[in-house]
Amino acid sequence: MKKVKLSVIIPVYNMEMYIEQCLLSTLNQDIPKDEYEIIVVDDCSTDNSIKIVERYQKINSNIKIIRHSKNKRQGGARNTGVKAALGEYILFLDADDYFAENMYKQLLSTALNNNLEIVNFDYYYQEDDGTFSRGNSGAHCSLDIMSGASYLKKNGLIYKNIWTRLYKRSLLVDNDIWFTEHVTFEDVDFAVKALYCAKRCMFVPINALYYRYNFESTARQKIKGDRLADQVKLANRLLHFLNNIQSIDNEIYRIFSRMAIKIAKISITRSVFLDTNERNIFYDSLEQDHDKCEMLTNSLPNTYKFYMRHRIVVNFIFSPLCSFLRLVLEIRRKII
Secondary structure (H helix, E strand, O other): OOOOOOEEEEEEOOOOHHHHHHHHHHHHHOOOOEEEEEEEEOOOOOOOHHHHHHHHHOOOOOEEEEEEEOHHHHHHHHHHHHHHOOOOEEEEOOOOOOOOOOOOOHHHHHHOOOOOOEEEEEEEEEEEOOOOEEEEOOOOOOOOOHHHHOOOOOOHOOOOOOOOOOHHHHHHHOOOOOOOOOOOOOOHHHHHHHHHOOOOOEEEEEEEEEEEEOOOOOHOOOOOOHHHHHHHHHHHHHHHHHHHHOOOHHHHHHHHHHHHHHHHHHHHHHHHOOOOOHHHHHHHHHHHHOOHHHHHHHOOOOHHHHHHHHHHHHHHHHHHHHHHEEEHHHHHHHHH
C-alpha cells in the first residue's frame, strides 16, 4: 500500500448546492488516487449534502466520511479531520470553494523536495458579478525558504485564513495546534500559530483555489452579537498566544499584539450599533469567558475598558440613541 501523501479536509454543513463541484475539484488532480485521501466531516447536515458525497464515495475509495453526533462548527470539524488524517500533508477546503485542476503535484513536490512545513499559495476570488479574478496578494512575497517567524516579519500574515496553505501534519500535531471549536473566526489564530511554529515555509506563486463569495457562509453572515463577541475572543486568544511564547521576537509581538487590539476595538465599536437584544448577546457571550478575556480588557484604552465592564450603563446610553438613528435611516430610505 502506498504512503498517503495528502489529506484534503472538507467540513460540511448544509452545502448541497456546492459540494459536488467541490468534490470534483479534489478528484480532478494529477497524482494517483491512492496517494491522497478526501476526508469529509459531516457537521450534522440536515440537507442532501452527505447523500451527494456518498454517491461519489461509491466510485472513489479515497473518499472518507466522518459524522459528528453534535455540531462543532468548522473548527471542530477540521480538528476531527486532522486527527483522522493519514497524509503527510494537509489541505483545508471549505465546501463552497473548489480547487484548480492539476495542482496537487506542484504543491506536494515543492513541499517534499524542500522538506517544507508550510507551502503558501494564491487563489482566485469571486467578483460581484460572479466571475473570478486572479488574486495577486502574494506578489510581493519572497520565494525564499525561511522560518515562519521570518516569513511573518517579511510578508505579514498575507491571508488570515488557512485554505491558502499546505500544512505538514506533524507541524500541527507536534506543536499542539488546533482550531478553537464552537466559534467563528477560528482560522486566524490557527494561521498565526502554525506560521510562527514552522521552521521551513515558502510561498509558491500559483493560484490553486477558487474562493466563492457565498452569502450563506459563516464568514459573510450578518454581523450579530455572538459574532462580534467571537472576534473579541479571537483577539484575546492572539494575545494569550503571544504572551505565552518565551523569548518572542519583539517585532512579531508588536505586529500581532497591535492586530489583536485593533480587532477588539473594531468589534467593540460595532457592537455599539447593535439593538439591545443583540448587544446583550454580545455581553453574555463575553461574560462566559470573563476570566479568559481579562488580559485583553486590561490592554485596551480606558474607553473600551469601560464599555466592556459596564453593560447597564452602555445599554442605558446607547439603546435609545441607536433606536433613533435606525429610525432616521429607515425614514431616509423610504423618502429616497
